[in-house]
Amino acid sequence: MEDLKLLIDKLDRHKHLDKSEWVCLLTGHDDEVRSYAAEKARSISTSKFGRKIFIRGIVEFSNYCKNDCLYCGIRRSNLNAQRYRLTDEEILSCCDEGYETGYRTFVLQSGEDRHYTTEHLADIVRQIKKAHPDCAVTLSLGELEYDDYKLLREAGADRYLLRHETADKEHYGKLHPAEMSFEHRMKCLEQLKELGFQTGAGLMVGSPFQTPECIAEDMLFMERFKPHMIGIGPFLPHKDTPFRDEPKGSYELTLFLLSLSRIMLPNVLLPATTALGTIRSDGREQGVLAGANVIMPNLSPTAVRKKYMLYDNKICTEDSTSECRFCLQSRMKSIGYEVEISRGDYSE
Numbered sequence: 001m002e003d004l005k006l007l008i009d010k011l012d013r014h015k016h017l018d019k020s021e022w023v024c025l026l027t028g029h030d031d032e033v034r035s036y037a038a039e040k041a042r043s044i045s046t047s048k049f050g051r052k053i054f055i056r057g058i059v060e061f062s063n064y065c066k067n068d069c070l071y072c073g074i075r076r077s078n079l080n081a082q083r084y085r086l087t088d089e090e091i092l093s094c095c096d097e098g099y100e101t102g103y104r105t106f107v108l109q110s111g112e113d114r115h116y117t118t119e120h121l122a123d124i125v126r127q128i129k130k131a132h133p134d135c136a137v138t139l140s141l142g143e144l145e146y147d148d149y150k151l152l153r154e155a156g157a158d159r160y161l162l163r164h165e166t167a168d169k170e171h172y173g174k175l176h177p178a179e180m181s182f183e184h185r186m187k188c189l190e191q192l193k194e195l196g197f198q199t200g201a202g203l204m205v206g207s208p209f210q211t212p213e214c215i216a217e218d219m220l221f222m223e224r225f226k227p228h229m230i231g232i233g234p235f236l237p238h239k240d241t242p243f244r245d246e247p248k249g250s251y252e253l254t255l256f257l258l259s260l261s262r263i264m265l266p267n268v269l270l271p272a273t274t275a276l277g278t279i280r281s282d283g284r285e286q287g288v289l290a291g292a293n294v295i296m297p298n299l300s301p302t303a304v305r306k307k308y309m310l311y312d313n314k315i316c317t318e319d320s321t322s323e324c325r326f327c328l329q330s331r332m333k334s335i336g337y338e339v340e341i342s343r344g345d346y347s348e
């Protein structure tokens with residue numbers, strides 16, 4: 001295992017490993033190697049951010065989706081999903097409530113719901129920015145065209161989350177229907193960055209057909225692309241999808257990838273995701289201890305939370321905004337961290 005620790009040291013020094021070295025690290029790790037990476041990652045994140053965690057409030061404003069991603073519980077073919085949309089007023093009031101409880105970033109996430117035109121979405125962004133000029137707005141609306149992203153950026157959106165899901169084209173094809181394109185998703189990421197969005201990429205760990213080579217490609221892609229944010233969570237099956245019987249992703253590998261991402265891209269904004277908190281009750285705390293520095297609790301109205309089910313057993317669907325906020329505070333305190341009240345922008 002000494003040689004795997006040397007690879008971690010090498011990643012730390014050069015911010016690069018070859019594909020074969022990545023595969024070696026991703027196949028050979030054990031508890032000791034993962035702890036070694038976590039310690040290194042944690043010392044990087046505390047030297048950069050202190051023992052402070054940025055929070056982002058997510059408003060899941062629609063679960064209608066035109067896409068049919070095989071892993072996702074809100075795919076269009078899932079006829080059991082009860083569909084909902086929030087009105088502008090409801091979205092705004094989620095943000096207002098979030099503001100009161102200390103959020104300074106609002107993330108608007110949805111399925112790809114064409115009911116909201118780009119102009120309408122831009123208007124929602126403008127309304128939030130007007131009500132809360134000291135806050136950042138992050139969008140996570142899936143794939144659009146350049147002109148749409150441009151309009152949203154001009155309306156004041158600061159950040160955009162679009163996980164690449166997998167950097168291996170063949171693997172992409174096994175997770176998505178033929179009408180969806182790997183090239184288009186990658187092109188979106190390039191455009192978002194070019195437009196000046198703080199841009200987030202990311203992947204599910206243990207998605208069906210994923211191999212260590214796929215993850216090696218993900219790491220090489222992220223080394224090249226240098227996302228400002230990286231969303232990494234375990235794949236979790238949803239009962240109404242073709243992947244219902246597929247095994248969950250590995251909790252340990254998810255933590256390891258968080259650490260390796262922190263070591264490779266020291267300044268990256270790295271959430272301990274809801275999926276990580278779902279697979280293990282203290283998953284988000286352990287994510288922080290493995291190098292994450294962001295948590296993204298839910299601001300959606302409690303009445304719709306259960307309907308935004310990307311995977312089974314998603315946590316925090318019974319809780320209110322203030323319950324989530326204070327639960328989080330005590331979770332962070334239990335590991336010696338505190339919640340930071342600021343926009344928490346990316347900085348070099």
Ligand code: SAH
Binds near residue numbers: 238
């Ligand atoms: N429509 C937007 C938002 C997608 S939902 C978009 O296309 O970007 C946000 C993320 O949830 C996805 O990018 C995916 O990585 C993750 N996700 C979806 N289904 C999941 C599942 N079954 N298990 C774990 N994560 C999942």
